[in-house]
Amino acid sequence: MAKVIVVTSGKGGVGKTTSTAAIGAALAQTGQSVVVIDFDVGLRNLDLVMGAERRVVFDFVNVIQGEAALSQALIKDKRVENLYILAASQTRDKDALTEDGVEKVITELKEKFDWIICDSPAGIERGAKMAMHFADEAIIITNPEVSSVRDSDRIIGILDSTTDKAQKGEKIPKHLLITRYAASRASRGDMLNTDDILEILSIPLIGIIPESEDVLKASNLGSPITLSSPNSAAARAYTEAVKRLQGDKIEVTVPTDKKGFFNWLLGRNGS
Amino acid sequence: MSFFSNLFTKKNSAPVAKDRLQILLAHERSSRNSNSDLLQKLQKEIMEVIQKHISIDQEKIQIKVDRGNDFSTLEIDIEVPQQENIT
Numbered sequence: 001m002a003k004v005i006v007v008t009s010g011k012g013g014v015g016k017t018t019s020t021a022a023i024g025a026a027l028a029q030t031g032q033s034v035v036v037i038d039f040d041v042g043l044r045n046l047d048l049v050m051g052a053e054r055r056v057v058f059d060f061v062n063v064i065q066g067e068a069a070l071s072q073a074l075i076k077d078k079r080v081e082n083l084y085i086l087a088a089s090q091t092r093d094k095d096a097l098t099e100d101g102v103e104k105v106i107t108e109l110k111e112k113f114d115w116i117i118c119d120s121p122a123g124i125e126r127g128a129k130m131a132m133h134f135a136d137e138a139i140i141i142t143n144p145e146v147s148s149v150r151d152s153d154r155i156i157g158i159l160d161s162t163t164d165k166a167q168k169g170e171k172i173p174k175h176l177l178i179t180r181y182a183a184s185r186a187s188r189g190d191m192l193n194t195d196d197i198l199e200i201l202s203i204p205l206i207g208i209i210p211e212s213e214d215v216l217k218a219s220n221l222g223s224p225i226t227l228s229s230p231n232s233a234a235a236r237a238y239t240e241a242v243k244r245l246q247g248d249k250i251e252v253t254v255p256t257d258k259k260g261f262f263n264w265l266l267g268r269n270g271s
Numbered sequence: 272m273s274f275f276s277n278l279f280t281k282k283n284s285a286p287v288a289k290d291r292l293q294i295l296l297a298h299e300r301s302s303r304n305s306n307s308d309l310l311q312k313l314q315k316e317i318m319e320v321i322q323k324h325i326s327i328d329q330e331k332i333q334i335k336v337d338r339g340n341d342f343s344t345l346e347i348d349i350e351v352p353q354q355e356n357i358t
Contacts, residue, residue: 146288153296157303189283196289200296 002110005117005245006135008159010151012122014143015179015209018219020119021049022235023139025224026242028083032114035074037086039131040121041097044088050077051222052085061089064101070108079227084113094121097130106134124158133164137173139206139245143180144192149200152176156203175206177241182211183254194254207241208254209234233257294340310336310345317347325351 007020017038024036037060038046047053052075058068063086077083086105089096109116120131132138138159142152156174165172178197186193198205209215214232218225225235233255240250302311314334321327331350337343 146292149292150295150299153299157300186285189285192285192288196285200289200292 002113003115004106004110004134004136005115005139006120006132006137007117007139007141008120008128008132008155009141009148010122010124010128010155011143011148014141014148015215016122016141017045017049017119018215018225019139019141019177019179019209019238020046020117021224022218022226022238023242023245024050024115024117025077025080025083026226026239027115027117027245028077028080029226029239030242030246031082033082033112034115034117035084035086035109035113036117036119037109037131038088038119039097039127040119041088041092041094041127042090043121044090046119047075047085047087048222049219050085050224052077052087053222056087059087059089060105061092061096063105064096064098070105079223094126097126099130099133102130103134124154128155129158129162132159133162135159135163135172136165137175137245139175139177140201140203141177141179142197142201144178144182144186144197146192149192149197152201156201174203175245176201176203177207177209178205179209180211181208181254183256194252205252206244207237208252209237209241210254210256212257294338297340298338298343310338310343313345314347321349325349328352 007016007023009016020036024034028034036046036050038044039060040046041061044059047056055075058073060073062068063070063073073086075085075087077085106116118131118135121127140152140155142148159172159174160166163172176198178194181194182191185191194205194208210233212232212234214229215225215234218228221228225232226238229235230239236255240255243250244252318327327349333346333348335344335346
């Protein structure tokens with residue numbers, strides 16, 4: 001049975017697209033079939049982060065408007081089996097995402113894939129509402145920062161009131177993914193720690209992605225981090241988060257990079 | 272922050288962030304659920320009552336709201352015009 005997951009946050013720049021790419025790739029690496037969809041019409045970026053920017057011919061809006069078949073618009077990842085990308089349109093406006101159109105495409109994707117990961121745009125406008133509308137579950141990306149936590153709280157409220165599931169009186173399961181976490185700053189009391197964020201948002205934690213240079217390197221290369229540097233702390237954190245998403249009960253820890261003695265002495269981060 | 276100032280001053284910013292968020296979100300959640308914030312409702316009704324008696328110049332009104340954990344304050348400061356302007 002296919003599962004539709006929305007990756008959302010409210011606030012921009014917290015790591016929705018990066019996380020969508022990493023989660024999608026990590027799921028595909030376990031042998032499942034996965035499609036990642038970019039809902040950010042007008043400002044698409046998932047294609048770029050996934051390294052497929054030069055292979056986009058048709059997009060999500062083309063499919064909705066019947067200008068292309070779904071199979072023509074799906075871009076197959078060259079590195080992992082069973083990983084596909086559905087890019088957003090760059091030229092249309094967000095009104096092109098109609099509820100009926102999105103439903104039609106998602107229904108069709110459900111027949112072909114195990115996981116449908118919807119990368120939400122920032123904000124709470126049409127694109128974001130459509131990305132979450134047909135979701136079975138939600139992953140909320142939060143940075144340990146007041147503005148991000150506040151926006152996540154708002155998004156949780158919207159998930160519980162406007163989605164298809166909410167309108168049918170069902171609860172949509174929500175998972176918290178904390179990104180850009182610096183354990184040392186949190187332990188010094190200069191960054192909201194995991195317990196603080198969990199206490200405020202009170203939704204279950206699915207993972208903690210440490211602040212890491214490797215995340216930027218991965219997007220520079222156009223490769224999900226679980227593919228480009230699978231042994232990095234951030235990649236391991238994503239891989240574990242995906243196991244939890246699949247139902248494994250693993251305790252959430254903050255993976256750390258192993259530091260060499262000299263690097264430790266010089267205060268450098270290992271990579 | 273230098274090592275020494277770190278050692279002697281115990282002013283961490285994370286607890287402040289947490290407190291601020293908890294207070295703010297408590298209000299935002301309640302106004303989300305009831306669809307109307309009590310302070311805003313009070314403000315609206317008080318203004319309506321005053322408008323019955325005085326024609327108010329919007330610039331002569333100062334409204335301050337301070338939302339706290341235990342209590343909130345709503346302060347409405349109105350400059351009442353000269354007697355002849357009262358309707």
